[in-house]
Amino acid sequence: MTRSKKNLVYTFAFWILTVLSLSAFAQKENVYQTFRGTRVVNGHSVETQREGELEMIIAHRFGRVNGGPYELFGLDQATMRIGLEYGVKNWLSVGAGRSSYEKTYDGFIKARLLQQKVGGWPFSVTYMGGMAMRTLHESDSVRALFYTNRLFYTHQMLIATKIGDRFSFQVSPTLVHRNFTESRAELNDVKAIGFATRLRLNKNIALVGEYYYILPNQLSDLYFSPAGIGIDIETGGHVFQLHFTNSRGMTERFFIPETTGNVLRGDIHFGFNMARTFKLKGRWY
Amino acid sequence: MVLIIRYFSALLVFLFAGNLHHPATVGEDWDEYTPVQEVLETLGESAPAHRLPGESAQALMIIKQGEDIVKRGRTIGPNGKLSPYVSKYFICTNCHNIEQEDPDLTSRDPELRLIYVREKNIPFLQGTTFDGIVNRESWYNDDYVKKYGDLVKPAHEDLREAIQLCAVQCSQGRPLESWEMRAVLAYFWSLQFTLGDLQLSDHEMAQLRAGSSNMAHYASLRTLIRSKYLQTSPAHFADAPPDKDKGYGLEGDPEKGKALYELSCLHCHNANGVSEYVLDHSEMSFRNLEKKIPKDSHYSLYQIVRYGTWAQPGHRPYMPHYPLERMSNQQIEDLRAYVEQMSM
Numbered sequence: 001m002t003r004s005k006k007n008l009v010y011t012f013a014f015w016i017l018t019v020l021s022l023s024a025f026a027q028k029e030n031v032y033q034t035f036r037g038t039r040v041v042n043g044h045s046v047e048t049q050r051e052g053e054l055e056m057i058i059a060h061r062f063g064r065v066n067g068g069p070y071e072l073f074g075l076d077q078a079t080m081r082i083g084l085e086y087g088v089k090n091w092l093s094v095g096a097g098r099s100s101y102e103k104t105y106d107g108f109i110k111a112r113l114l115q116q117k118v119g120g121w122p123f124s125v126t127y128m129g130g131m132a133m134r135t136l137h138e139s140d141s142v143r144a145l146f147y148t149n150r151l152f153y154t155h156q157m158l159i160a161t162k163i164g165d166r167f168s169f170q171v172s173p174t175l176v177h178r179n180f181t182e183s184r185a186e187l188n189d190v191k192a193i194g195f196a197t198r199l200r201l202n203k204n205i206a207l208v209g210e211y212y213y214i215l216p217n218q219l220s221d222l223y224f225s226p227a228g229i230g231i232d233i234e235t236g237g238h239v240f241q242l243h244f245t246n247s248r249g250m251t252e253r254f255f256i257p258e259t260t261g262n263v264l265r266g267d268i269h270f271g272f273n274m275a276r277t278f279k280l281k282g283r284w285y
Numbered sequence: 286m287v288l289i290i291r292y293f294s295a296l297l298v299f300l301f302a303g304n305l306h307h308p309a310t311v312g313e314d315w316d317e318y319t320p321v322q323e324v325l326e327t328l329g330e331s332a333p334a335h336r337l338p339g340e341s342a343q344a345l346m347i348i349k350q351g352e353d354i355v356k357r358g359r360t361i362g363p364n365g366k367l368s369p370y371v372s373k374y375f376i377c378t379n380c381h382n383i384e385q386e387d388p389d390l391t392s393r394d395p396e397l398r399l400i401y402v403r404e405k406n407i408p409f410l411q412g413t414t415f416d417g418i419v420n421r422e423s424w425y426n427d428d429y430v431k432k433y434g435d436l437v438k439p440a441h442e443d444l445r446e447a448i449q450l451c452a453v454q455c456s457q458g459r460p461l462e463s464w465e466m467r468a469v470l471a472y473f474w475s476l477q478f479t480l481g482d483l484q485l486s487d488h489e490m491a492q493l494r495a496g497s498s499n500m501a502h503y504a505s506l507r508t509l510i511r512s513k514y515l516q517t518s519p520a521h522f523a524d525a526p527p528d529k530d531k532g533y534g535l536e537g538d539p540e541k542g543k544a545l546y547e548l549s550c551l552h553c554h555n556a557n558g559v560s561e562y563v564l565d566h567s568e569m570s571f572r573n574l575e576k577k578i579p580k581d582s583h584y585s586l587y588q589i590v591r592y593g594t595w596a597q598p599g600h601r602p603y604m605p606h607y608p609l610e611r612m613s614n615q616q617i618e619d620l621r622a623y624v625e626q627m628s629m
Contacts, residue, residue: 032556032563165567203573279373 041228046160049087052281066266149180312497317481351472372458525587542623571628
C-alpha cells in the first residue's frame with residue numbers, strides 16, 4: 001500500500017472512530033439488560049452490577065447425564081461455586097468466588113468501557129480481568145509445585161449488542177494464561193473467542209447459548225471447546241439460570257482450557273446458577 | 286422563575302410573620318404573587334399549626350435542604366455532612382408531584398387531571414401534589430383510615446404528623462429529624478398557593494383589596510378565598526371488579542390509556558425506576574400485563590391499581606394503590622384498552 005493510500009485509510013478510520021465515539025457519549029438512553037445476569041452460562045456477560053448492589057451467585061454443575069440411571073444422570077455428583085459480585089460504580093464491578101472443583105479461589109474486576117445507546121452507539125464493551133488460584137493438595141509428592149504454579153489469569157473483552165427487544169449477541173475475545181501446564185505440548189497462553197446469545201421468549205424467560213472457540217494447536221486432544229445452552233428465569237430479585245454444558249468448570253480458568261466433555265458423546269452436565277441481589281449502598285432502586 | 290418567586294414569597298412570609306394582622310392598606314399591594322396564607326391571616330385567620338416561625342435569611346438555604354429531601358431523599362445537614370436517606374426505597378416525588386396537577390383547584394377529577402398533566406408533561410400519580418399542601422387543613426382523608434387505622438388520626442389534622450406517617454409507613458423509611466421536618470415544611474411553604482393560583486376575577490381582586498381595610502368584610506372574603514381551592518384532598522377507595530374479564534363494564538379509550546401508561550405506570554416501572562418490575566413499550570411488556578388482566582390474582586391490572594401491593598419482610602418496596610380521585614374506573618378501562626391493543 002502506498003503512503004498516500006495509508007494516509008487515506010488512517011484519516012477515514014480516524015473520522016469513523018470520532019463519529020462513533022461522539023455518538024457513544026451523546027445524551028441518549030442506555031440499552032438495558034442486554035443479558036439479564038452477569039453470566040451467560042459459564043462465562044461472563046457484558047453486564048456489570050449496579051452501584052451499591054451485591055449479588056450472590058450460587059452455581060452448581062452436576063455430573064454427566066450420560067452416566068445413566070445409576071448416577072441418576074449425573075445428579076449424584078456436583079461441583080459448586082459460591083461467588084459475590086459488587087458494583088463499586090455502575091461501570092465497575094469486582095467479584096470473588098470459590099469453586100469446590102480443585103478447591104479454587106477466583107477474583108475479577110469488570111469495567112464497562114462503552115454502553116450501547118438507544119438509537120446511538122450500537123454495542124457495549126466490557127473488560128473482564130480475572131485471577132484464580134488452585135489450592136488442591138498436589139497428589140504428586142515427587143514434583144514440587146511453587147505457589148506461582150497454582151495461579152491463572154484471564155483477560156477478556158466482552159462486546160455485545162442487543163437487537164430489538166428480544167435478541168442479544170456477544171463476542172468475547174479471551175486470553176487465559178496458566179503459569180503451569182500439565183504437559184509441554186500445551187501452551188501457557190490459551191486464546192479463545194467466545195460467542196454468546198440470548199433470545200427472550202417473554203418478559204421473564206429467555207433462552208441463552210454460549211460457545212468458546214479455542215484457537216487451534218494450543219491444547220492437547222483431550223480438551224474440547226466449551227459450549228452450553230440454557231434458560232434464564234427471572235423472578236423479581238432472583239435470576240435462575242438452568243443449563244446444559246459440556247464443562248464442569250465455572251470460571252474461565254477451567255472451562256476454556258480444561259473442558260473434557262465431548263458433546264457428540266453425550267458428555268453433558270446439567271447445572272444452574274442462582275443469583276440474588278442485595279442493595280448495600282444508596283437507595284434500593 | 287416561578288420557583289424563585291415562590292422562594293421569595295415564602296421568605297417574605299417568614300420575615301413578616303406576626304406583623305400582618307392590622308395593616309391599614311396592605312391589600313393595595315396584593316397581586317398574583319401574594320401568598321394566600323398571608324392574605325387569610327391579614328383577614329383575621331389564625332396561623333396553622335404547621336406554620337413556621339419567622340426565619341432569618343437562612344430560609345432560602347432551608348428551603349433548598351427541604352427540596353433536596355423531597356426530590357433526592359437526603360441533603361447536607363446542619364453538621365455539613367450528607368444526611369442518611371429518609372427511605373432506602375422511595376423519594377417523595379415517586380408518588381407526589383410538586384406542580385399544580387389539577388386545572389381547577391376546587392376539583393379532584395382524574396379525567397380532567399389527565400388532560401392537564403398531559404399538556405404539562407408531568408406524571409399522573411397516586412399521591413396528591415405538594416403544590417398548595419400547606420394550604421390544606423387535613424391530610425390522609427376519608428378512606429385512608431382503612432389502610433393505616435389509628436395512625437391516621439394525628440396525621441389527619443397535623444401536616445407534620447402526616448409527613449412523618451408518609452416517611453415511615455408510605456415510604457418504609459425513618460422519621461424525619463426536627464431540622465429535616467423544618468426544611469421540608471419550609472420547602473412546602475415555598476409551594477403554597479398565591480392569589481394568582483386561585484384564578485380570581487378582576488372584580489374579586491378588587492373586592493379583596495377594598496375589603497382588606499374593613500374588618501366587617503373579613504369573614505366573607507375568607508370564604509371567597511377558600512371557595513377557590515379544596516382544603517382537603519378527598520380519597521375514596523374502590524374495589525376491583527369481581528369478574529376481571531368483564532372488568533367495570535366500561536369501554537376503554539386506548540389513546541387515553543397510552544397517556545396513563547406513560548405518565549403513570551412508566552413513572553416507576555422504567556429501567557431506572559423504583560420497581561424491579563420493568564415495563565417499556567415492547568410487545569413483551571404489554572403481553573405480560575395483558576395475560577394477567579382477566580386472572581383473579583394480585584397481578585391483574587384491576588387488582589394492582591385498586592389495592593396496590595404490600596411491604597413484606599425482606600421486600601419492603603411496594604406499590605401504593607390509586608384511590609378513585611387519583612384514577613377512575615373509566616381510566617383503568619382506558620389503560621386496559623391500550624395494553625390489549627399493544628399486545629396484539
